[in-house]
Amino acid sequence: MHQLxxxxxxxxxxxxxxxxxxxxxxxxxxIASHDSRIGAYITVCPERALAQADAADKQxxxxxxxxxxxxxxxxxxxxxxxxxxxxxxxxxxxxxxxPYDATVVENLDNAGSVMLGKTNMDEFAMGSSNETSYYGTPxxxxxxxxxxxxxxxxxxxxxAAQLAPIASGTxxxxxxxxxxxxxxxxxxxxxxxxxxxxxxxxxASSLDQAGVIAKNAEDAALMLQCMASHDPKDSTNSPxxxxxxxxxxxxxxxxxxxxxxxxxxxxxxxxxxxxxxxxALEQYRQLGAELVDIDLPHTALAVPAYYVIAPAEAxxxxxxxxxxxxxxxxxNPSDLMDLYMRSxxxxxxxxxxxxxxxxxxxxxxxxxxAYFRKAxxxxxxxxxxxxxxxxxxxxxxxxxxxxxxFKVGEKTSDxxxxxxxxxxxxxxxxxxxxxxSIPCGTSNGLPVGLQLIGRHFDEAxxxxxxxxYQLTTxxxxxxxxxxx
Amino acid sequence: xxxxxxxxxxxxxxARLSVSEEDSADVAxxxxxxxxxxxxxxxxxxxxxxxxxxxxxxxxxxxxxEVSETNxxxxxxxxxxxxxxxxxxxxKVIE
Numbered sequence: 001m002h003q004l005x006x007x008x009x010x011x012x013x014x015x016x017x018x019x020x021x022x023x024x025x026x027x028x029x030x031i032a033s034h035d036s037r038i039g040a041y042i043t044v045c046p047e048r049a050l051a052q053a054d055a056a057d058k059q060x061x062x063x064x065x066x067x068x069x070x071x072x073x074x075x076x077x078x079x080x081x082x083x084x085x086x087x088x089x090x091x092x093x094x095x096x097x098x099p100y101d102a103t104v105v106e107n108l109d110n111a112g113s114v115m116l117g118k119t120n121m122d123e124f125a126m127g128s129s130n131e132t133s134y135y136g137t138p139x140x141x142x143x144x145x146x147x148x149x150x151x152x153x154x155x156x157x158x159x160a161a162q163l164a165p166i167a168s169g170t171x172x173x174x175x176x177x178x179x180x181x182x183x184x185x186x187x188x189x190x191x192x193x194x195x196x197x198x199x200x201x202x203x204a205s206s207l208d209q210a211g212v213i214a215k216n217a218e219d220a221a222l223m224l225q226c227m228a229s230h231d232p233k234d235s236t237n238s239p240x241x242x243x244x245x246x247x248x249x250x251x252x253x254x255x256x257x258x259x260x261x262x263x264x265x266x267x268x269x270x271x272x273x274x275x276x277x278x279x280a281l282e283q284y285r286q287l288g289a290e291l292v293d294i295d296l297p298h299t300a301l302a303v304p305a306y307y308v309i310a311p312a313e314a315x316x317x318x319x320x321x322x323x324x325x326x327x328x329x330x331x332n333p334s335d336l337m338d339l340y341m342r343s344x345x346x347x348x349x350x351x352x353x354x355x356x357x358x359x360x361x362x363x364x365x366x367x368x369x370a371y372f373r374k375a376x377x378x379x380x381x382x383x384x385x386x387x388x389x390x391x392x393x394x395x396x397x398x399x400x401x402x403x404x405x406f407k408v409g410e411k412t413s414d415x416x417x418x419x420x421x422x423x424x425x426x427x428x429x430x431x432x433x434x435x436x437s438i439p440c441g442t443s444n445g446l447p448v449g450l451q452l453i454g455r456h457f458d459e460a461x462x463x464x465x466x467x468x469y470q471l472t473t474x475x476x477x478x479x480x481x482x483x484x
Numbered sequence: 485x486x487x488x489x490x491x492x493x494x495x496x497x498x499a500r501l502s503v504s505e506e507d508s509a510d511v512a513x514x515x516x517x518x519x520x521x522x523x524x525x526x527x528x529x530x531x532x533x534x535x536x537x538x539x540x541x542x543x544x545x546x547x548x549x550e551v552s553e554t555n556x557x558x559x560x561x562x563x564x565x566x567x568x569x570x571x572x573x574x575x576k577v578i579e
Contacts, residue, residue, distance in 0.1 A: 099559050192539045206538055235545050236538070304524045315499060322500065324572050329565035335575045340500035353501055354511065357492070358518050360499040374525050376535030381528070383536060415514060416521055432539025456540065 001026045002162040003479070006071055006219040009165055013060055013070045020053040020060065020070030024114050027072050031116065031163050034483055039138040040148075040158035042077045043085050044117035052114040059112055067222050069112030074164035076155050077118035078125055079105050079210070080199040084115075088201045089133035090123045092321050092328045092347030102199025103231045104168060104210050111226045116164050120154025123349045124318065125172055125203040127151050128421040130179075131412055132351040139408070140183055141480040142446055146405040149179030155213045156183040161483050166214045166223055170200060172207045173306055174400075174425025177437040180213050181400035181449025184439040186466060186476060187213045188220045191456050192432030193238030195224075196231035204313035205236065207306075207429050216476050217438065217466035221246040224459065240457050248464040254288035256465070257393040263299035264398030264424055276441025276448040277399045280469065284397070287468055292393050296385040301378050302427035303419055308362045308375035309430075314352075315359030321347060354415070383431040390455050395465055398424055400437040400449035424451055434459050438466045439475040447475075487516045 001023055004012065012018055028046050035041055049072070056070035080086050080098035082105075087093045101109065109115075123132040130153025131137045138153045140146040141161040148157040152169030156179035159167050169176040171189035180187025189211045200210055210227060214220040225245050231237045260281065265274060281291055323329035323343030330346055333339035348356070362371035389396060402423055411418045428435045433456060437449035450469075454462040470476050489508045492515075496503045503511050557570060566573035 097563060099556075099563060193542065232547065236542065238540065238542065239545075298528075301525060301528060304522045307518060308522050308525070319500070323565060324574055325560075326563050326565075333575050336577050337500070339575055341496070341502035344500055345502040345504075348501070353503075354514055354518070356499050356501060357495050357511065357515055358522075360495050361487075361491075361515070361519070362522075364495075364498060370526070371522065373535050374528075374530060375522075376537060377530035377533040378525055378528055379539075380533050380536035381530070383539060416517060419521070430539065 002030055002165070004165065005215050006166050006222055009071050010067050014065065020056040020114060021050060024049050024053040024072050024116070027116055027164060034161060035163055037139065037144065038141060038157050038161045038163065039136050040119055040154045040161060040163055041074070041117045042087055042089065042120050042135050042154065045084060045115060048084070049114050049116050056112045056114060066111050068108065068226055070114065072114045072116050072165060073108060073223070074116050074119045074155060074158050074167040075105060076121050076152050076167065076169050078121060078170050078201050079168060080201070081105050081115065081118065084118065086118065087134070088124050089121045089135055090347065090349065090352070091134045094134065094328065096327055100199060103196035103229065103233065104200065104227050107226055107229055119158050119167055122151035122153065123352050124201070124314070125151040125170055125175060126314065126351050126355055128174065128178055128418050129411065130154065131408065132349055134349060137408055140405045141483060142183065143405065146407050146446070147182065149182035149405065151175040152179045152213060156180055156185055159185055159213050159215065160480065162479065166212065166219055168210060168227070169213045170208060170210050171429065172204050173310060173429050174422040176211045176213060177400050177425050177435060177449070177451060178422060180437040182405040182447060184447030184475065184478060185213050186216050186220050186436065186438050187211065188224055188436045188459070188463070189434065190224060190228065190459050191238070191434040193236055193240070194434070194457065194459065195227050196229060196234040196237045198231055198233040202317040204310040205317060206313060207310060216470050217463050218246070218249060220436070221249065221463045243460055245459045245463055248460045249467040251464055252288060253284065253465065253468050256289045256395065257292050258284055258289050259292050259294035259389050259393035259396040261294050261296040261299065261389070261396060261398055263296050268402045268420065268423065269399060270403040270443055272443035273399050273401070273403060273448050276443060277450055280440035280450045281397060283469060283473060287472065294389045294393060294396065296389060296427065298378065298381045298385050299427055302382055302430055303423060305375040305378040305382065306426045306430060307358070307419060308371050309379065311355040311359030312362045312372050313359070315356045315363065318352070318356055379430050382427050386431045386433060394455070395462065396453040398451055400424060400451040404443045404446035404448055428453050432456065434462055436462050436466050438469065441475060487512045487519065
């Protein structure tokens, strides 16, 4: 049952091949057997899940089901889930029981999905390997000595180890796409503003987006459709009409133009990764797409610009964690300043503290223009590169990551090496474009991901691009051994 | 741009985040490295380029000035470390 896709689960439930309670129990049993080795979950909710499954079975029996009714899912522990511990993988929120549901959670709940639990992540979503979590590092099911990526490492590990058929994630600089790439899964980050951020603990407000980590494009489209909504509670949520993301899946790619940026195939790219990506691009040519060389000249500035903007926004967003209204509070504060300084020093991990300091510096008097304002100007240049390219092409493609999964501990002493993991994903985030990662091959036996980038609000287009490839290839059907 | 312990102390107060004496040098070194990465931005000519704060250049949406939410103080304060009679308790602020 754990080998089924979400679409197959939905069909199985409708045809009464099994019940939601049965499949939910099946996943809970798998989590109990395997997760101590994987570390994908921070919190598992067996009673709550079975209660939801039971309610879903009643809906199914009454003929009131929607596509996700009764389907088990996992949520990244960054989404507030009412009555359920919500930690953002931080000691700061180890005692936090969310008093409300995030809009995304509410949407998926209303659709009848069943929440198995909350998945592990980098602390406050800051990281590319899930090694900054207060709750340990989830392992890559393809090689337990290696990382599953970050910051949505837990969601990726859960789906890859078949401890959930699908999971929510968030992506600020690559945190859905990179873990999906490292674990052989299909991840989608929608256009900025497509999905409500209400109840999604904020890291960088102009970059954060909720999305999906799934086994294939068809499943990703189903869940993303449910997550997207118009939400007056998130003022950055776009009024753009929400189209049917699955509508174009089976359309031919004949005549579609895919841009290949030369900057994504330069120095730093692992050669086997490059080969796998080239093979995938050739497959797209076979499917009728036209490949066009394009230039994204400011690509190399994306990581530096991001490492000003994201920490600056984070420093503002994380100032709410002050020991006063919720979360960790130090013992015996001597005065207000001591309360703030010690609560925060005790509650936050090292990477989070570093980023808050960098962000504070970039925004401080005397440095604001040289750092923050400058970075915002460079952001516009990067965005303009994409605008210009998209006049000649419909999509852009390239590797998701410069290399496959690295070993736990390999990059933790060098923050810059870690930051460069997101070389290809960051520019897309700065421009707010929708993007996916789909598996397209291997390097040394480890999964390699292909990144597909679309125009603003063209989720349906990139999903079509992904699905058509998945109809004629089988990388997305492969699963790691040892987790039967 | 090199960050020294003095700068770290200043940032620590601005960010309300204490850094211990032992950690101070290490934090300064790591942040200097990150700022080294970021300094690449200085070489770019951005004359006349409008800063971008929202990737869609979207602006703040407004709504009618009408009450739409209910007061949920009890629920939200129930998770506070120290609260009493509707107030959050902190160490004395006024001398």
